Amino acid sequence: MVFSPFLSHFECSLTGERFAPGVLTVSSAGKPLWVRYDLPRIAASVLREALRSRPEDLWRYRELLPLALDLKPISLGETQTPLIDLPQLSESLDVRIEVKDEGRLPTGSFKARGLVMAVNMAKALGITRMAIPTNGNAGAALAAYGVRAGIEVHCFCPADTPEANLREIVLQGAQLTRVDGMIDDCGKLVAAGEREGRWFSIATLREPYRIEGKKTMGLELAEQLGWTVPDAIFYPTGGGTGLIGMWKAFDELQALGWIGAKRPRMFAVQAAGCAPIVRAFERGDEFAERWANAATQAHGIRVPAALGDFLILRAVRDSGGAAIAVDEDAIASAWRDAGQRDGLLLCPEGAATLAGARLAREQGLIAPGEHVVLFNCASGYKYPLPVPQP
Numbered sequence: 195m196v197f198s199p200f201l202s203h204f205e206c207s208l209t210g211e212r213f214a215p216g217v218l219t220v221s222s223a224g225k226p227l228w229v230r231y232d233l234p235r236i237a238a239s240v241l242r243e244a245l246r247s248r249p250e251d252l253w254r255y256r257e258l259l260p261l262a263l264d265l266k267p268i269s270l271g272e273t274q275t276p277l278i279d280l281p282q283l284s285e286s287l288d289v290r291i292e293v294k295d296e297g298r299l300p301t302g303s304f305k306a307r308g309l310v311m312a313v314n315m316a317k318a319l320g321i322t323r324m325a326i327p328t329n330g331n332a333g334a335a336l337a338a339y340g341v342r343a344g345i346e347v348h349c350f351c352p353a354d355t356p357e358a359n360l361r362e363i364v365l366q367g368a369q370l371t372r373v374d375g376m377i378d379d380c381g382k383l384v385a386a387g388e389r390e391g392r393w394f395s396i397a398t399l400r401e402p403y404r405i406e407g408k409k410t411m412g413l414e415l416a417e418q419l420g421w422t423v424p425d426a427i428f429y430p431t432g433g434g435t436g437l438i439g440m441w442k443a444f445d446e447l448q449a450l451g452w453i454g455a456k457r458p459r460m461f462a463v464q465a466a467g468c469a470p471i472v473r474a475f476e477r478g479d480e481f482a483e484r485w486a487n488a489a490t491q492a493h494g495i496r497v498p499a500a501l502g503d504f505l506i507l508r509a510v511r512d513s514g515g516a517a518i519a520v521d522e523d524a525i526a527s528a529w530r531d532a533g534q535r536d537g538l539l540l541c542p543e544g545a546a547t548l549a550g551a552r553l554a555r556e557q558g559l560i561a562p563g564e565h566v567v568l569f570n571c572a573s574g575y576k577y578p579l580p581v582p583q584p
């Protein structure tokens with residue numbers, strides 16, 4: 195058995211068309227597939243209190259994950275990540291800010307959550323070669339888990355990807371190709387290789403399991419908050435897997451009766467130099483047009499076009515949140531302030547979420563006293579650090 199007995203079917207996220215389990219990519223409409231579970235059966239077989247005695251890692255949510263229950267997962271220790279308060283910055287903004295510090299996961303970023311799930315499923319399904327277009331962190335995570343699974347990994351990165359990412363990919367045994375272009379140009383090479391039968395593409399949302407791994411951010415956050423949710427979540431949005439995944443997680447938790455109907459307002463934060471989702475949000479569009487000449491220091495969110503654009507926009511709108519763009523100076527000063535005032539080293543994408551929360555507060559999108567969770571998606575140590583200013 196490959197699949198969890200609780201998994202019921204796969205469903206096109208645009209049309210609702212159903213698919214039977216198997217080696218799947220996107221739907222016949224070319225859109226991402228949802229993994230659907232028999233939630234009433236899960237509710238009848240596990241109580242949320244039962245989780246307390248389980249190891250503090252992502253596998254504690256096993257019933258809500260796609261992998262067969264009797265398979266021992268390949269793992270590098272996908273630990274729960276802490277919620278860290280920012281007392282000084284909270285006081286200055288008159289809100290309660292906590293940071294979910296995802297930099298503590300294996301390979302130093304939250305990409306580990308998605309890739310550990312995708313690689314485990316790929317191995318169980320007999321896939322032996324995989325390729326990924328990546329701004330760095332996804333490639334590093336795929337490389338690491340690929341080695342553990344005995345799967346050959348090919349990473350395609352924009353040539354200007356941070357050096358630490360390029361080196362860790364090679365150190366973790368993958369083939370690296372630097373591409374003169376953006377991540378979607380890398381994606382074209384990966385797609386062409388897949389058509390030629392050279393590998394299975396594990397590009398964002400082009401297979402159904404990365405989102406299931408990323409969804410654990412929402413499960414974990416709700417559990418950490420005593421089965422409640424914050425007022426607002428600020429998510430650094432590239433392909434949007436985490437935002438879409440958390441939104442799915444909250445629905446599943448409510449269906450299980452583990453949380454109530456309250457949802458956080460979801461804020462998709464992008465850099466002003468690459469803000470396709472923000473532009474579509476402001477125009478009222480369902481899909482986002484590709485962003486030309488994308489440029490930002492926050493490489494993880496330099497994604498000109500996202501397959502899940504409509505899912506990001508839907509979650510943001512349904513939640514009463516917003517998509518907001520922050521400029522490079524705001525990212526840099528948020529990066530410095532989190533360190534200098536509250537002792538937390540963020541990554542630039544994490545800093546973008548702090549800049550986003552500041553902007554939302556200024557614009558009245560966040561009320562005084564609200565509880566805000568920011569996602570620091572990677573370790574700050576992966577990046578060339580800004581020169582400190584007094």
Ligand SMILES: *Cc1c(COP(=O)(O)O)cnc(C)c1O
Pocket residue numbers: 303305331332398430431432433434435436437494495541543544571572
């Ligand atoms: C991948 C990545 C993001 C964007 O995450 P998505 O879920 O793809 O939107 C943000 N920051 C960092 C550091 C990343 O590696």
